[in-house]
Amino acid sequence: MKQVNIYTGSGLSSSRPHVATDTDRLSVQTLDSQLSVSAEDNLLDALIGSGHEVEYQCRGGYCGACRTKVISGTVEYDEPPLAHLDSDEILPCCCKVKEPLKLSVSLREINETQQGNLFE
Numbered sequence: 034m035k036q037v038n039i040y041t042g043s044g045l046s047s048s049r050p051h052v053a054t055d056t057d058r059l060s061v062q063t064l065d066s067q068l069s070v071s072a073e074d075n076l077l078d079a080l081i082g083s084g085h086e087v088e089y090q091c092r093g094g095y096c097g098a099c100r101t102k103v104i105s106g107t108v109e110y111d112e113p114p115l116a117h118l119d120s121d122e123i124l125p126c127c128c129k130v131k132e133p134l135k136l137s138v139s140l141r142e143i144n145e146t147q148q149g150n151l152f153e
């Protein structure tokens with residue numbers, strides 16, 4: 034299991050920088066990695082920034098493209114999202130992490146064409 038603690042940004046949803054301390058960081062475990070976020074962080078940005086494969090479009094809770102399965106934990110929303118969600122799904126683009134989460138999401142795979150020499 035890979036430990037990822039690289040995301041410390043404030044995300045796109047906040048105009049003020051958030052200075053996180055160890056006491057307000059929450060664990061987000063994925064299928065092959067683990068990261069920590071604060072309640073102020075944008076979960077979609079944290080997942081993408083740590084190399085996870087998450088589709089997205091609107092970043093506002095409308096399209097449902099970022100719909101992600103939750104294995105355990107819950108999130109909250111400032112506004113109820115318009116996209117339909119099953120009881121085991123969240124929208125990382127607009128949710129707030131309030132407790133440790135386990136998500137059914139994986140790291141992006143780098144295929145051979147992405148790894149190849151760009152100058153060949």
Ligand code: FES
Pocket residue numbers: 088089090091092093094095096097098099100116124125126127
């Ligand atoms: S990106 Fe559209 S609902 Fe999350």
